[in-house]
Amino acid sequence: MQAEGSYQASTYNLELEAEIQRLKAQVLLNWKKEARTLNWFGLTDGMNVLEAGSGPGFFTEKLLELLPNSSITAVEIDPVLHEKAVGYLQDKGGDRVNRIQASIADTGLEDNTFDFAIARLLFVHLPDPVAAAREIFRILKPGGKLVIIDSDADLFWLTNPPWSVQIVREKFKQVMASRGGDLSIGRNLCRILKQAGFANVDLEAVVSHSDIIGIEAFQPLLDSGPILQMVKQGLISESEIASYLVSRDEFVAAGDRLMMSFWLMACGEKNK
Numbered sequence: 001m002q003a004e005g006s007y008q009a010s011t012y013n014l015e016l017e018a019e020i021q022r023l024k025a026q027v028l029l030n031w032k033k034e035a036r037t038l039n040w041f042g043l044t045d046g047m048n049v050l051e052a053g054s055g056p057g058f059f060t061e062k063l064l065e066l067l068p069n070s071s072i073t074a075v076e077i078d079p080v081l082h083e084k085a086v087g088y089l090q091d092k093g094g095d096r097v098n099r100i101q102a103s104i105a106d107t108g109l110e111d112n113t114f115d116f117a118i119a120r121l122l123f124v125h126l127p128d129p130v131a132a133a134r135e136i137f138r139i140l141k142p143g144g145k146l147v148i149i150d151s152d153a154d155l156f157w158l159t160n161p162p163w164s165v166q167i168v169r170e171k172f173k174q175v176m177a178s179r180g181g182d183l184s185i186g187r188n189l190c191r192i193l194k195q196a197g198f199a200n201v202d203l204e205a206v207v208s209h210s211d212i213i214g215i216e217a218f219q220p221l222l223d224s225g226p227i228l229q230m231v232k233q234g235l236i237s238e239s240e241i242a243s244y245l246v247s248r249d250e251f252v253a254a255g256d257r258l259m260m261s262f263w264l265m266a267c268g269e270k271n272k
């Protein structure tokens, strides 16, 4: 089975290993605050947990550490990333981790199975996010919760000095949309949960600031790799990214630079 939406590691990423390292750094960027917010939404040790769109397994590893008595079922559609996760997690979770290669829109898992589900940086890529949320609703137990972690194109980050990303961001939005994704999904997360049947919907923001975690932690966001790949693939022209790259270099060279990023965590509950 191959992914349908805007994230297809094997198809769209010309440099898969670099992308995998970017995903790893992106997990580390916010982990403490994401874990704190997951706990606040009700995630506790011992729960039977579903992780949707688990990628190469870095977030799964963090969940296994956070929840030493939980079982984690990691659903990943991409065969290459699924295999990477199998290798990476081999000696990490033992029989507490169950890896499944399937679409989150059609998992084949039994009704009413999980206490808690997490989908991180997945819904942004899905052509039919409500269908995916409905499938998760089906396999959650009554009283179970889904937390979707994503961002929104107009919220990604703030920098000083300012980094001019407008043209590239608009282009990125178009490319994502043409592949079935929605880079502005953050603002729609509450509606998606409600349309899928979830109740008690809530939304939190997780903020990371370079004055707290250091500017180096933001390297995955500063990485021009994904944009340069779009140039290689003819999706965006060199002239369109010129101001983005110049302004990025000015930002990187500034001694007193700062950066803050914003991630959204939306939670819904399957009524008892």
Ligand SMILES: C[S@@+](CC[C@H](N)C(=O)[O-])C[C@H]1O[C@@H](n2cnc3c(N)ncnc32)[C@H](O)[C@@H]1O
Pocket (backbone or CB within 6 Å): 003, 004, 005, 007, 008, 009, 023, 024, 027, 052, 053, 054, 055, 056, 058, 059, 075, 076, 077, 078, 081, 102, 103, 104, 105, 119, 120, 121, 122, 125, 126
């Ligand atoms: C941006 S990555 C995020 C990976 C991981 N959740 C993380 O936070 O690092 C999105 C992942 O979702 C997977 N994916 C995309 N569509 C999917 C689907 N319909 N069902 C399951 N996984 C899917 C992709 O293959 C990819 O591994």
